Amino acid sequence: MKVTKTHIDGLLILEPKVHGDERGYFFESYRKSTFEDEGNAVNFIQDNQARSIKNVLRGLHYQNNPVPQCKLLRVLEGSIWDVAVDIRKGSKTYGQWYGIELSAENKVQFLIPHGFAHGYAVLSDTAEVFYKCDNYYSKDCEGGLYYADPAINIDWKIDISKAIVSEKDQKQPLLKDANNLF
Numbered sequence: 001m002k003v004t005k006t007h008i009d010g011l012l013i014l015e016p017k018v019h020g021d022e023r024g025y026f027f028e029s030y031r032k033s034t035f036e037d038e039g040n041a042v043n044f045i046q047d048n049q050a051r052s053i054k055n056v057l058r059g060l061h062y063q064n065n066p067v068p069q070c071k072l073l074r075v076l077e078g079s080i081w082d083v084a085v086d087i088r089k090g091s092k093t094y095g096q097w098y099g100i101e102l103s104a105e106n107k108v109q110f111l112i113p114h115g116f117a118h119g120y121a122v123l124s125d126t127a128e129v130f131y132k133c134d135n136y137y138s139k140d141c142e143g144g145l146y147y148a149d150p151a152i153n154i155d156w157k158i159d160i161s162k163a164i165v166s167e168k169d170q171k172q173p174l175l176k177d178a179n180n181l182f
């Protein structure tokens with residue numbers, strides 16, 4: 001697994017070594033020691049899978065303390081533009097976002113630690129997204145930010161006027177009004 005750091009501390013890009021042959025391919029999709037080697041030991045305890053159609057935009061979401069979630073994202077079918085926003089108060093990159101295309105074809109994975117809001121937009125006709133989490137889902141601790149907050153100014157790589165967004169996500173607060181950040 002090739003691990004690349006981004007300019008935002010803690011966000012990692014992972015690229016598995018794919019062994020191709022006449023049968024198809026094989027790769028290790030998860031190896032715990034990868035994160036230990038990075039000094040970032042994570043104990044994943046929940047897996048999620050979501051299917052979406054083109055232009056669906058999910059997010060921005062995070063979970064508050066005491067159950068923050070570290071997420072390891074990958075795409076099983078199609079492609080998405082995956083975005084993490086640094087919401088760690090005091091971080092030198094607070095309020096900044098990082099985006100990366102994850103697809104079934106490129107097999108890239110994205111590690112989003114505690115202290116980030118996360119969302120993605122679907123670029124392909126359909127996309128099947130799979131992610132591991134290090135804490136269980138807690139409805140009571142859900143937090144969110146408005147995906148089109150001008151202060152964050154995310155380029156979602158889709159026509160935002162065509163974005164398909166849940167009712168909940170249309171009403172998420174702006175970063176300046178969110179009072180439960182990290």
Ligand SMILES: Cc1cn([C@H]2C[C@H](O)[C@@H](COP(=O)(O)OP(=O)(O)O[C@H]3O[C@@H](C)C(=O)[C@@H](O)[C@H]3O)O2)c(=O)[nH]c1=O
Nearest residue numbers: 048050058059060061062071118119120136137138166
């Ligand atoms: C996230 C989650 C949702 N649910 C339920 C709640 C609800 O009835 C239904 C759909 O939930 P949502 O609308 O919140 O699903 P979704 O908008 O896909 O939420 C996800 O968005 C991405 C961007 C993330 O980062 C994830 O952590 C998660 O928040 O599934 C669970 O049972 N377990 C879970 O872990």
